[in-house]
Amino acid sequence: MAQKVTPRILSGFMELIPAEQLAFNAMADRVRALFENGGFVPLDTPVLELSEILLAKAGGETEKQIYRFSKGDTDMCLRFDLTVPLSRYVAQHQNELAFPFKRYHIAKSYRGERPQKGRFREFYQADIDVVGSEKLSILYDAEVPALMYRVLRAVGLDWFHIHLNNRKLMKGFYAALGLEEKATDILRLIDKADKIGLDNVRAGLKELALSESQITRILAFVQLSGPFETVLTKAADLDIQHDLYQTGLDELTAVCRGLIALGVPETHFVVDLKITRGLDYYTGTVYETFIDDYQNWGSVCSGGRYDNLAEYYTDRKLPGVGMSIGLTRLFDLMKAANLIPAGRATTADVLVLPMGDVSAYALDVTRQLRDAGIPTEIYLGEVKFKNKMTYANKIGVPYVVVLGEDEAAAGQITLKNMQTGVQETLSLQDVVLKLQTLGTAEQDESCV
Amino acid sequence: MAQKVTPRILSGFMELIPAEQLAFNAMADRVRALFENGGFVPLDTPVLELSEILLAKAGGETEKQIYRFSKGDTDMCLRFDLTVPLSRYVAQHQNELAFPFKRYHIAKSYRGERPQKGRFREFYQADIDVVGSEKLSILYDAEVPALMYRVLRAVGLDWFHIHLNNRKLMKGFYAALGLEEKATDILRLIDKADKIGLDNVRAGLKELALSESQITRILAFVQLSGPFETVLTKAADLDIQHDLYQTGLDELTAVCRGLIALGVPETHFVVDLKITRGLDYYTGTVYETFIDDYQNWGSVCSGGRYDNLAEYYTDRKLPGVGMSIGLTRLFDLMKAANLIPAGRATTADVLVLPMGDVSAYALDVTRQLRDAGIPTEIYLGEVKFKNKMTYANKIGVPYVVVLGEDEAAAGQITLKNMQTGVQETLSLQDVVLKLQTLGTAEQDESCV
Numbered sequence: 001m002a003q004k005v006t007p008r009i010l011s012g013f014m015e016l017i018p019a020e021q022l023a024f025n026a027m028a029d030r031v032r033a034l035f036e037n038g039g040f041v042p043l044d045t046p047v048l049e050l051s052e053i054l055l056a057k058a059g060g061e062t063e064k065q066i067y068r069f070s071k072g073d074t075d076m077c078l079r080f081d082l083t084v085p086l087s088r089y090v091a092q093h094q095n096e097l098a099f100p101f102k103r104y105h106i107a108k109s110y111r112g113e114r115p116q117k118g119r120f121r122e123f124y125q126a127d128i129d130v131v132g133s134e135k136l137s138i139l140y141d142a143e144v145p146a147l148m149y150r151v152l153r154a155v156g157l158d159w160f161h162i163h164l165n166n167r168k169l170m171k172g173f174y175a176a177l178g179l180e181e182k183a184t185d186i187l188r189l190i191d192k193a194d195k196i197g198l199d200n201v202r203a204g205l206k207e208l209a210l211s212e213s214q215i216t217r218i219l220a221f222v223q224l225s226g227p228f229e230t231v232l233t234k235a236a237d238l239d240i241q242h243d244l245y246q247t248g249l250d251e252l253t254a255v256c257r258g259l260i261a262l263g264v265p266e267t268h269f270v271v272d273l274k275i276t277r278g279l280d281y282y283t284g285t286v287y288e289t290f291i292d293d294y295q296n297w298g299s300v301c302s303g304g305r306y307d308n309l310a311e312y313y314t315d316r317k318l319p320g321v322g323m324s325i326g327l328t329r330l331f332d333l334m335k336a337a338n339l340i341p342a343g344r345a346t347t348a349d350v351l352v353l354p355m356g357d358v359s360a361y362a363l364d365v366t367r368q369l370r371d372a373g374i375p376t377e378i379y380l381g382e383v384k385f386k387n388k389m390t391y392a393n394k395i396g397v398p399y400v401v402v403l404g405e406d407e408a409a410a411g412q413i414t415l416k417n418m419q420t421g422v423q424e425t426l427s428l429q430d431v432v433l434k435l436q437t438l439g440t441a442e443q444d445e446s447c448v
Numbered sequence: 449m450a451q452k453v454t455p456r457i458l459s460g461f462m463e464l465i466p467a468e469q470l471a472f473n474a475m476a477d478r479v480r481a482l483f484e485n486g487g488f489v490p491l492d493t494p495v496l497e498l499s500e501i502l503l504a505k506a507g508g509e510t511e512k513q514i515y516r517f518s519k520g521d522t523d524m525c526l527r528f529d530l531t532v533p534l535s536r537y538v539a540q541h542q543n544e545l546a547f548p549f550k551r552y553h554i555a556k557s558y559r560g561e562r563p564q565k566g567r568f569r570e571f572y573q574a575d576i577d578v579v580g581s582e583k584l585s586i587l588y589d590a591e592v593p594a595l596m597y598r599v600l601r602a603v604g605l606d607w608f609h610i611h612l613n614n615r616k617l618m619k620g621f622y623a624a625l626g627l628e629e630k631a632t633d634i635l636r637l638i639d640k641a642d643k644i645g646l647d648n649v650r651a652g653l654k655e656l657a658l659s660e661s662q663i664t665r666i667l668a669f670v671q672l673s674g675p676f677e678t679v680l681t682k683a684a685d686l687d688i689q690h691d692l693y694q695t696g697l698d699e700l701t702a703v704c705r706g707l708i709a710l711g712v713p714e715t716h717f718v719v720d721l722k723i724t725r726g727l728d729y730y731t732g733t734v735y736e737t738f739i740d741d742y743q744n745w746g747s748v749c750s751g752g753r754y755d756n757l758a759e760y761y762t763d764r765k766l767p768g769v770g771m772s773i774g775l776t777r778l779f780d781l782m783k784a785a786n787l788i789p790a791g792r793a794t795t796a797d798v799l800v801l802p803m804g805d806v807s808a809y810a811l812d813v814t815r816q817l818r819d820a821g822i823p824t825e826i827y828l829g830e831v832k833f834k835n836k837m838t839y840a841n842k843i844g845v846p847y848v849v850v851l852g853e854d855e856a857a858a859g860q861i862t863l864k865n866m867q868t869g870v871q872e873t874l875s876l877q878d879v880v881l882k883l884q885t886l887g888t889a890e891q892d893e894s895c896v
Contacts, residue, residue: 004760004761004762004763005500005501005504005760005761006761007501007536007537007539007540007758007761007762008498008501008536008540009493009494009497009498009536009540010494010496010497010498010522010524013494013496014494015492015493015494015537016492017541017544017545018489018490018491018545018551021489021490021491021492022489022490024492025490025492035795036795036823037795037818037821037822037823037824038818038823038824038825039794039795039796039799039823039824039825039826040795041466041469041470041793041794041795042466042469042470042473042795043466043469044463044464044469044472044473045457045463046457046458046461046462046463046570047495047556047570048458048461048515048526048558048570049457049458050456050457050458052453053453053455053456056453067496067517067519069515069517069518069519070517071515071517071560072560074458076458078496088455088456088457089455089463091455092455092456092457093465096465097465097466098793098839098842098843099839100827100828100829102825103466108495110496112519112520122494122495122496132829135829136829137828137829137830139807139811139828139829140828140829142811143826143828146815150818257808258807258811261807261808261811261812261815262811262812262814262815263812263815263819310455312452312453313452313453313454313455314452314455315452345489345546346487346489347483347484347485347487347488347489347490348487351487359587359706359709360705360709363587363590363706363709363710364709364710364711366710367594367709367710367711370485370486370598371711373485374485375484375485375486375487376485376486376487377486377487377550378487378591379548380548380585380587380588380591381548381580381583381584381585381587381588382585391546391547394546395546
């Protein structure tokens with residue numbers, strides 16, 4: 001063969017080497033185990049959807065980023081999130097589902113964003129949503145972040161805060177100030193408060209022709225801080241006369257108390273009247289999550305409540321609440337921050353090394369170890385022992401079994417602990433007992 | 449909102465409702481657990497690849513089926529299998545990998561085939577491959593089907609046969625008969641023997657202007673049958689003088705003996721000199737797997753040995769051997785054949801039903817059950833008890849916890865077994881003990 005094609009992937013895509021892939025999968029497995037522990041069922045929708053479906057609502061920046069193409073007469077897209085497919089799924093299968101429908105979905109989405117650090121064009125999301133028929137208890141707005149709290153702890157993040165706000169509260173606040181028409185512009189400014197600073201927010205509000213008294217009230221409102229009970233009390237004392245404001249306050253109170261009842265410590269969530277979740281379709285509670293030492297990562301887990309999930313596909317009212325973790329991005333950030341421990345490049349606990357003409361015995365030992373539930377690799381092929389040990393070290397396998405003609409004749413096994421270097425000759429049964437203990441210990445650890 | 453978009457998916461795509469999805473995931477989990485038990489590491493490559501990479505070799509029918517499009521200046525495709533991405537990956541990361549490199553990959557591929565029963569345009573494949581540097585022991589040609597044997601048993605298939613053949617043996621056979629130039633046409637005919645019958649193969653061979661004696665020898669050869677030792681002995685006795693024939697025979701012998709040493713019973717594999725795996729890139733061993741009662745499903749697990757996996761991307765010689773299960777198709781076929789037991793539509797073992805104003809207590813009980821590792825769902829929202837029980841029955845949860853004001857006051861729990869109807873009032877601790885036993889029992893079952 002003459003000309004070679006340079007092996008490479010598309011720019012902005014992530015690909016991992018085996019040790020990294022095992023670490024990523026361990027993370028995804030923990031997420032999945034906790035989603036299932038919380039009683040959420042898995043969904044798996046097609047990566048490709050009809051453009052008519054996926055773009056029923058989309059617009060603006062997102063639409064430009066979408067991978068859209070035709071094959072034959074069919075105009076299709078790669079999904080850009082897991083929420084639109086969920087809304088299509090729920091509308092399509094509404095008669096086959098039990099409501100409230102609680103699903104999780106861990107899968108890839110696609111956005112042709114400009115490649116930059118921590119942003120990928122193909123990325124895993126880990127989403128949970130609860131969708132009700134006609135109505136949905138506000139307590140699910142606590143259930144969802146409570147589960148995400150457990151998930152973030154389980155993947156190795158200790159110090160983070162889930163920030164809560166409520167769109168009704170915001171809407172009621174600006175309506176009470178007579179600022180309904182300017183609310184969108186104001187929220188857009190407030191949303192940037194952490195980035196641009198409050199002085200610039202103040203300047204921006206002035207440009208919107210707000211009175212000094214309005215600006216003062218707004219800045220006092222969005223800066224309310226402290227333990228959630230304090231913030232809620234202060235917010236109640238602001239003398240804002242508007243039904244929506246009161247409703248939003250009641251909802252936030254129910255969500256905070258629900259979080260406490262579900263075991264989320266007060267050290268890990270906060271009522272933050274600055275967060276707005278952009279101009280998304282949320283209508284009630286909204287969430288963002290920031291890691292204490294890594295504020296610059298932005299929100300690693302966001303979401304909110306929406307009144308009507310599937311309005312583009314059905315007349316049935318389907319309110320929902322959900323949150324999403326950008327798993328690929330989180331993994332990439334944690335790896336860069338050395339929060340992902342370096343692991344081995346094999347799933348095996350033991351590597352069988354046949355020495356000499358003992359392959360039948362070695363294959364049989366391998367089979368018996370595997371049958372006993374011990375992940376086992378066998379090195380086949382005649383190379384020098386040194387090369388086999390190099391391989392063992394390279395993949396980081398914790399134990400090696402050496403089988404020569406002596407072992408085959410005696411039906412024994414030489415087991416070497418690769419960490420301590422200790423080597424002993426044992427019966428197959430003793431090796432199984434020894435390695436099963438190891439396996440169980442590791443499994444317990446990973447099963448949260 | 450006025451006009452609704454009819455919620456639907458692209459034709460030829462598969463989507464499952466929750467109970468089916470859980471069954472599919474259980475199947476995929478078993479496959480994955482056994483791949484890892486065999487010491488194969490997971491890979492996850494991008495779904496999208498540069499067309500230049502993916503089409504370096506492809507051609508003919510496959511190329512027409514590919515989802516190919518451009519975004520900006522980039523010409524890209526959705527992958528149509530997991531083997532081409534593997535070859536690109538191994539060439540690209542060769543200096544970071546340990547050889548022999550053993551990887552599994554369970555993921556979706558895309559082919560715009562004409563939709564038909566059991567054929568999907570988006571489908572999961574479950575692949576294992578072993579890739580060596582420069583050379584690779586023939587015993588890996590036994591290791592790969594031995595693992596697939598375990599996998600197929602684990603997903604619930606009892607009676608099937610892995611059919612083995614060897615390209616070198618075939619090539620040597622036709623060369624010895626002076627039919628080198630016609631070998632491709634002959635193999636194409638032989639490959640269809642099971643579909644068109646031997647009489648039609650004979651007629652076809654005549655059309656290729658073969659002599660009666662050549663036809664007789666070919667038909668005798670491809671019809672050799674019986675236990676593998678018998679077939680191999682008969683094949684050795686055919687008086688075919690060609691080095692490649694002898695090499696192929698030696699390889700087949702080593703593979704069969706390896707399968708026995710790895711615990712694959714003789715009842716489940718067979719040397720079948722009729723199978724050829726089309727005109728693929730295989731150069732040695734080839735595999736197909738047929739289920740005894742469902743021959744019409746075609747091969748459910750196929751593959752083979754290739755001399756040089758990544759020749760389009762690197763000069764380094766990387767021989768490999770691999771097999772692939774079409775998981776989506778297999779699941780669809782097994783479902784249609786009632787080989788997939790109907791299961792529940794929830795991951796939870798227990799559903800908590802708060803009655804009256806006890807949500808703080810109910811949320812706390814839920815948290816404690818989840819912390820104890822018991823998958824727990826909670827039904828929030830004020831609806832009639834009857835409606836909550838309808839929901840419990842619809843999702844098929846095995847236990848329900850009923851928490852009213854009496855239970856909250858006494859710190860007790862009423863646990864109902866949904867299958868037997870038996871109801872008892874217990875402490876939280878006793879409920880945990882009871883349900884943990886249940887969970888462990890089920891987990892053991894699913895962990896092979």
